[in-house]
Every structure is written in C-alpha cells, then in structure tokens.
Amino acid sequence: MLPKIDVQGLSVQFMAPQQGEPITALADLNLQVGAGEFVAVVGPSGGGKTTLLRVIAGLERAGQGAAQVHRADPKRPATAMVFQDAGLFPWMSVLENIAYGMRMQGIRGKQRYELALFWLGRMGLTRFADAFPHQLSGGMRQRVGLARAFAHNPEVLLMDEPFAALDAQTRLELHAALLELWDGADMTVLFVTHSIEEALTLADRAVVLSARPGRVIAEFRVAFPRPRDPVALRTDYTFGQQYAAIWDVLRGEVQPASEGALST
Ligand SMILES: Nc1ncnc2c1ncn2[C@@H]1O[C@H](COP(=O)(O)OP(=O)(O)O)[C@@H](O)[C@H]1O
Ligand SMILES: [Mg+2]
Numbered sequence: 001m002l003p004k005i006d007v008q009g010l011s012v013q014f015m016a017p018q019q020g021e022p023i024t025a026l027a028d029l030n031l032q033v034g035a036g037e038f039v040a041v042v043g044p045s046g047g048g049k050t051t052l053l054r055v056i057a058g059l060e061r062a063g064q065g066a067a068q069v070h071r072a073d074p075k076r077p078a079t080a081m082v083f084q085d086a087g088l089f090p091w092m093s094v095l096e097n098i099a100y101g102m103r104m105q106g107i108r109g110k111q112r113y114e115l116a117l118f119w120l121g122r123m124g125l126t127r128f129a130d131a132f133p134h135q136l137s138g139g140m141r142q143r144v145g146l147a148r149a150f151a152h153n154p155e156v157l158l159m160d161e162p163f164a165a166l167d168a169q170t171r172l173e174l175h176a177a178l179l180e181l182w183d184g185a186d187m188t189v190l191f192v193t194h195s196i197e198e199a200l201t202l203a204d205r206a207v208v209l210s211a212r213p214g215r216v217i218a219e220f221r222v223a224f225p226r227p228r229d230p231v232a233l234r235t236d237y238t239f240g241q242q243y244a245a246i247w248d249v250l251r252g253e254v255q256p257a258s259e260g261a262l263s264t
Pocket of ligand 1: 014015023024025043044045047048049051052
C-alpha cells in the first residue's frame, strides 16, 4: 500500500538575502507516513521542520526530490495546518471561525454551523460559540483551532509546534483533547515539536531530525497502547527509557547550536 505521505530525497535551499550563499534547510530527507499514522518530528530549532511541513502542504517547492500526499478521498482536503498561534480571525466569533473554512469548501450554511457546533462541543466549548477570540485563554483558542482543523477534515493534518506556547497543565489538557479527536477520525498526523515528552505522549512513531540541514537521523516506535492517558504515561517506566534514548540522539544536534537545555 502507498504511504499517505511520501517524502523522497527532499532537499530545500533558500537564498540568503545578505550572504549570497544559499541556506540548505533540508538535505536528502526521506520520510514515509502510513495512512492513519500519527508521527512526531522532533528536532532542533532551525533544522527545517517548518520547511518540511510547508513542502508537504504545497506551500514551498522542493529543490531536489519530492514530497507527495497520496489522496484517497477527493472530497476531503489533502492537508490542513495547525500553528502555534491558533490563527483565528479576531473579528469573527468562535463559531464563525470554525464555519469559515467549511464555507471555503462549499459546505452549505446550515450544515456548516451544525458541524461547527458539533466540533466545538467535542472540545467542550459550546458555551463560547458566540465569544470572540480575544475573550478566550490561549488554551481555549488552540481548542478552537483543533475544532476548526477537524471540522475541515483533511486527510493529512500538519501540526507545527501547536502547543509550544502553552503552560504545562494546559498542554497536557490539549494533548488529551487532540488524542480524543484523532482516535476516531481516520486522519494522518505529522506533528512537529521540540518536546520529546510531547512526541511520546501523542505519536505512534517519533522521527528525529538533525540540525540544519535537516535529515532523519533516528526513528523510535512509540508502543504505548491507546487510548492513552497523558498524565499516567509520565509514570510509565518505558516512557522514561524512551525519553532518554531520544534525548541521547537529539543532544548532539541541539547543543552545538544553542548550548542550552531542551525545553519540554
Ligand atoms: N523563506 C525563507 N527564506 C530564507 N531562509 C529560510 C526561509 N524559511 C526558512 N529559512 C531558513 O531555513 C532554516 C530552517 O528553517 P525552519 O524550517 O523554519 O526550521 P525549524 O522549523 O526547524 O525551526 C532556517 O535556517 C531558516 O532561517
Ligand atoms: Mg519551525
């Protein structure tokens, strides 16, 4: 069976405006993600993680190689992106924000709002349907972002450090919320993070990228059974072992660049 996401020999260069030398963001990167799989990409800052997602989404061109999404259902969008900033329109209510994407897909008015309310309900935010984004906490805004992404129903969901700006408790709640939505959704997820804990909590597989130019340097299967409890996982012996094993690979990539500790 074809993988849902197929990245082969992908290299991407950027022209640096001042230096003249091109910057190689990704070099000969290979990654296959199966349909319905949840893969986390862990890597140091500046290693090309965002670039990888942008190429898969078709927003950036491959220099060499290719990144393909093999679609199965022409009625579903191929990809959707979720960013650190939920990216809600400040002048639209929460419900309108969720419904807006579906309008772009051509879903009719009544059905659009019913679907938006359904996904908002699944995020526990029905009471805030008429609120505006500035009236919500960061965690609630990101919940709305998730509701919008799942209402959009792409075959592939590309998530770029979506929870990196949230406090630790809120992040745990969002992990639980995301897992709950994803469990029944038949959706392939590629989730970029610099947090090993986040990768282990969410993913079926964690792929480690090198420092720039980014390529895959290691891969870990994350075998915790589902449904998962993000809090209970923390006390699992294997969790600590896998954390250490991934950090062992990542350490060498992170420290030359920043000499700082990896925040989780
Ligand atoms: N549009 C662009 N023009 C020039 N350089 C870019 C552009 N986008 C990314 N880069 C550079 O490519 C490298 C990888 O960036 P990025 O994909 O954002 O890394 P990450 O998401 O892992 O932090 C960085 O050095 C960044 O400065
Ligand atoms: Mg990035």
